[in-house]
Amino acid sequence: MKIGELARITGVPSETIRYYEKIGLLPEPDRDSSGYRSYHPGHLERLLFIKRCRNLDMAQDEIRELIRLADQPEADCRGVDALLANHLNHVRERLKELESLEHTLVQLQKACSENGTVRECGILGGLSSELESLETEDRHNHVPGTHGPGQS
Incomplete structure (x- = not known):
């Protein structure tokens, strides 16, 4: 085809x-x-x-490893299980990050005074101050080492 x-x-x-x-x-x-x-x-x-x-939001290196493991049908499946466990941990960490993001967005939205001007906007002010703390956060990846050096 x-x-x-x-x-x-x-x-x-x-x-x-x-x-x-x-x-x-x-x-x-x-x-x-x-x-x-x-x-x-x-x-x-x-x-x-x-x-x-x-x-399932798997990274290319995770997929590559699963393909490599699948090409060995008689091998022990612990490698597949370990890869999935690592990915599941990544998903759980990402869910925590998303919950934190939701909380931050709710707090920012509460800062809005509906009758104010853009200059007085609590959301824009909050975003300006939030940016500094967001830039310093440590970001985690799927499987340690799959997304570049120095990242877990």
């Missing part, structure tokens, strides 16, 4: 499919005599796997 059909079946844009090929998540397809990419069912299966992982 051609890239347009693969994109239509999976709901993944052609540009994204090409990107996954470029970074090695999706194997490069054969080319037909006209030079067009020719995808087979294995590409469809892998692309749907990647899409499901992305829907």
Whole structure:
């Protein structure tokens, strides 16, 4: 099948499919005599796997590791379990960050005096002072080391 059909079946844009090929998540397809990419069912299966992982907010390196583990069907599954446990911890940390964000936004909204001017706006004033504390927060990633040096 051609890239347009693969994109239509999976709901993944052609540009994204090409990107996954470029970074090695999706194997490069054969080319037909006209030079067009020719995808087979294995590409469809892998692309749907990647899409499901992305829907779970997994990072590219996490997906790459899961693919590597999946290519060893007789191996112990503890590596898969450990990767998922790390990702689950990331999701839980992110939920805490989102709850904190919600709290901050509620507090900012309470600072609004409905009849004031923009100059008197408590939200804008609060955002100016909040920015300083937000810039110093430590951001966590999915799996330690997957998003660059020095990040956990």
